[in-house]
Amino acid sequence: MKLLSGLAATLFALAIWQAIVSATGLPKFILPGPALVAETWWQNRWIIAEHTWVTAVEVIIGLACGTVLGVVTALQLANSRAARVLVQPMLVFTQALPVFALAPLLTLWLGYGLWSKVAMAVLIIYFPITSSFFDGLMRTPPGYLDLARTMQASRRAMLWHIRIPAALPSLASGMRLAAVYAPIGAVIGEWVGSSQGLGYLMLLANGRAKTDLMFAAMLTLGVFSILLDMVVRRATAGIAGEMR
Amino acid sequence: MTPAPDLTVRGSAAIGDALLFAPLTLTLAAGRWTCLLGGSGVGKTTILRLIAGLDTGAEFTGQIRASDGQSVRERVAYMAQDDLLLPRATVAQNVLLGARLRGEKPDLRRCDQLIERMRLQDHMAKKPGELSGGQRQRVALARTLMEDRPIVLLDEPFSALDARTRADMQDLAAEALQDRTVLLVTHDPGEAARLGQSIVVMTQNGITPCQPPHATAPRKVDDLETLETQGALLRLLREEAA
Known part of the structure; x- marks a missing residue:
């Protein structure tokens, strides 16, 4: 049923797309039709696959590093008042900086290759992961803390056995946000400076007025993002159940 | 477990400038059930939390003492209205929570x-989500017993259960917690009349000791004197509130 409705929505979108192309008669270097994009995608499938692989590696490493960093930061914040006073404002400030503005700097520091893109992905997901997990850690249902106190639990044991398990659903929702954001970070990084990846391919195609190839790369990125979202959803399903 | 001591709470509590309860003296007799009965907001839960050493949001002036002079808060077990079971842990793991939190070796035989x-x-290997409300509260009671403390604090643990399950739980708890110093905080006159070996009514005006029925607790649900006591307690609550 879900598959069927997804198929229907896709067909509907394709029909609108084709209708606009037919009705406006725009040249194909402005707006290529779905059939042309599909053909171009098929002809360039190996090139697209190669660039998709590069972007996927950046995104997955970024997702892993960003999650670990975010989790560690949230634990530190939850555990120490000093960390909250010193680090929290900094965290908010970094979030206020547009990531786009940092991209050239990261390319300068980390070079043209993989790591500047990983860093972009990490930067873009670090805050959602940290803040959602931290919120979860600070909102443990108070009854559980009372119970743990009457059992003479140490702070550490309380964190490990009560607060972290109670915060896992919040972490799961942070990770789902991260799965959506991480590809954006990697692609921005590729736009600013790279010789590989879907972002690079899109920029290259755009520069040569190969709009059909640009669409093919863009749609591939979209499909990749949806797949990533599904994988992360499935992976976090086990920890997503709320503690009352 | 040390033998159950007498417990005395003497003092008053205030939130800011507003008095929560005026100076009072509440004595919990060693090895017996004391039911503290009262409406919402009179401070009965505050008294229980003070004994447990938990945050109350109120400032308490006075003292809480055990007759044997030893520390109180390290010898309490606590059970609340919410069963507070960890949803991702099995029944057995929940019963063993205290040992796990203290980093002690769990006594598996006792747990069984x-x-x-x-x-x-x-149901040992099941998660709390697979259990009924009554079963969950039985797990919470097992967890409380696992702690094996001489003082047991019960904060309306049965009030969310349906009438039949509540009566079953009352019987089970009364039998299981014999010989401990138990404080049961409740707003249900029927519960106090069934379980109290001493009954204290708490209102805005302070606390009033009441005569419990003569039958041994847990009393039969249709015991006449118990029903009369229930009525008398309810009347007292209503008069004091008026």
Whole structure:
């Protein structure tokens, strides 16, 4: 049923797309039709696959590093008042900086290759992961803390056995946000400076007025993002159940 | 477990400038059930939390003492209205929570015995989500017994249960917590009349000791004197509130 409705929505979108192309008669270097994009995608499938692989590696490493960093930061914040006073404002400030503005700097520091893109992905997901997990850690249902106190639990044991398990659903929702954001970070990084990846391919195609190839790369990125979202959803399903 | 001591709470509590309860003296007799009955907001839960050493949001002036002079808060077990079971842990793991939190070696044999005593042996490996409300509260009771403390604090643990399950739980708890110093905070006059070996009514005006029925607790639900006591307690609550 879900598959069927997804198929229907896709067909509907394709029909609108084709209708606009037919009705406006725009040249194909402005707006290529779905059939042309599909053909171009098929002809360039190996090139697209190669660039998709590069972007996927950046995104997955970024997702892993960003999650670990975010989790560690949230634990530190939850555990120490000093960390909250010193680090929290900094965290908010970094979030206020547009990531786009940092991209050239990261390319300068980390070079043209993989790591500047990983860093972009990490930067873009670090805050959602940290803040959602931290919120979860600070909102443990108070009854559980009372119970743990009457059992003479140490702070550490309380964190490990009560607060972290109670915060896992919040972490799961942070990770789902991260799965959506991480590809954006990697692609921005590729736009600013790279010789590989879907972002690079899109920029290259755009520069040569190969709009059909640009669409093919863009749609591939979209499909990749949806797949990533599904994988992360499935992976976090086990920890997503709320503690009352 | 040390023998159950007498427990005395003497003092008053205030939130800011507003008095929550005026100076009072509440004595919990060693090895007996004391039911503290009262409406919402009179401070009965505050008294329980003070004994447990938990945050109350109120400032308490006075003292809480055990007759044997030893520390109180390290010898309490606590059970609340919410069963507070960890949703991702099994029944057995929940019963063993205290040992796990203290980093002690769990006493698995005792855990098995308690689970059997609470008639939960068919559910040991289940998660709380698979259990009924009554079963969950039995797990919470097993967890409380696992702590094996001389003082047991019960904060309306049965009030969310349906009438039949509530009566079953009252019987089970009364039997299982014999010989401990128990404080049961409740707003249900029927519960106080069934379980109290001493009954204290708490209102805005302070606390009033009441005569419990003569039958041994847990009393039959249709015991005449128990029903009369229930009525008398309810009348007292209503008069004091008026």
